[in-house]
Amino acid sequence: MEFAIFFFFAAVAVIFALVVVLHRNPVVGALSLVASFFALAVMYVLLEAPFLAALQVIVYAGAIMVLFLFVIMLLNLQHVAEPVTRPVQQFLGYTSGAAFGLGLLYYIVKYAVFAKLPAGPFVTDARTIGIKLFEAYVFPFEMVSILLLAAIVGALLLSGRQYQKREAAP
Amino acid sequence: MIPTHYFLILSAILFTIGVVGVLTRKNGITIFMSIELMVNAVNLTFLAYARQFHQVHGLIFVFFIMAIAAAEAAVGLAIFITLFHHRDTIDVDEANLMHW
Numbered sequence: 001m002e003f004a005i006f007f008f009f010a011a012v013a014v015i016f017a018l019v020v021v022l023h024r025n026p027v028v029g030a031l032s033l034v035a036s037f038f039a040l041a042v043m044y045v046l047l048e049a050p051f052l053a054a055l056q057v058i059v060y061a062g063a064i065m066v067l068f069l070f071v072i073m074l075l076n077l078q079h080v081a082e083p084v085t086r087p088v089q090q091f092l093g094y095t096s097g098a099a100f101g102l103g104l105l106y107y108i109v110k111y112a113v114f115a116k117l118p119a120g121p122f123v124t125d126a127r128t129i130g131i132k133l134f135e136a137y138v139f140p141f142e143m144v145s146i147l148l149l150a151a152i153v154g155a156l157l158l159s160g161r162q163y164q165k166r167e168a169a170p
Numbered sequence: 171m172i173p174t175h176y177f178l179i180l181s182a183i184l185f186t187i188g189v190v191g192v193l194t195r196k197n198g199i200t201i202f203m204s205i206e207l208m209v210n211a212v213n214l215t216f217l218a219y220a221r222q223f224h225q226v227h228g229l230i231f232v233f234f235i236m237a238i239a240a241a242e243a244a245v246g247l248a249i250f251i252t253l254f255h256h257r258d259t260i261d262v263d264e265a266n267l268m269h270w
Contacts, residue, residue: 071199
């Protein structure tokens with residue numbers, strides 16, 4: 001049963017990821033990416049990390065992808081045809097990507113041979129993560145909060161000023 | 171119990187799809203979405219290893235990666251909005267101001 005769930009959602013994740021890369025309409029790509037992230041959240045549940053699965057749905061599928069969709073619709077990109085990539089770039093991209101993927105798979109199959117999983121339950125509830133986060137990882141946690149503040153200021157500075165310039169120019 | 175290397179292989183496939191997307195597409199937003207795909211593949215690897223070795227550190231790393239991906243998405247999309255206002259396109263080949 002677990003294997004059936006794994007293979008079904010792995011197929012969903014891979015197929016929607018392929019749609020993201022191959023489809024020419026960015027709105028379809030963004031929605032497929034949301035579907036792929038939901039499938040990955042199921043993977044997180046299978047990996048005994050339900051808290052991270054909830055974060056994946058809320059932060060990734062909820063917040064980040066909505067930001068992507070808003071930008072796509074704000075720029076009105078769904079009607080803009082993407083120019084076709086040069087054949088040389090396509091050939092090099094596909095072949096080097098395939099070579100990279102095959103190398104990765106080769107080394108995983110050859111070297112990623114693990115002993116059996118350790119016995120006992122793997123406790124990963126929000127309480128355990130919170131205690132770890134505020135004991136061992138307090139400094140990185142504060143650094144991330146400062147980084148997020150810097151990102152807010154940077155995003156406002158980058159995207160806010162252009163509108164004023166446009167209105168002032170004519 | 172699903173073995174760890176199943177998750178590693180799935181993660182490798184997703185990462186490769188992301189790499190191909192970055193290398194072959196011209197639309198800046200699609201390239202950005204491919205990068206998010208690669209970030210998620212790495213998150214899956216972190217969680218697989220966290221379960222394999224019963225370490226909570228992997229989960230906390232994934233937590234930080236999610237926060238940083240949010241910051242990255244905000245700044246990157248702001249850059250694309252600025253680029254669109256200057257060039258009226260988000261074709262990354264048009265962003266050649268620093269081109270030799």
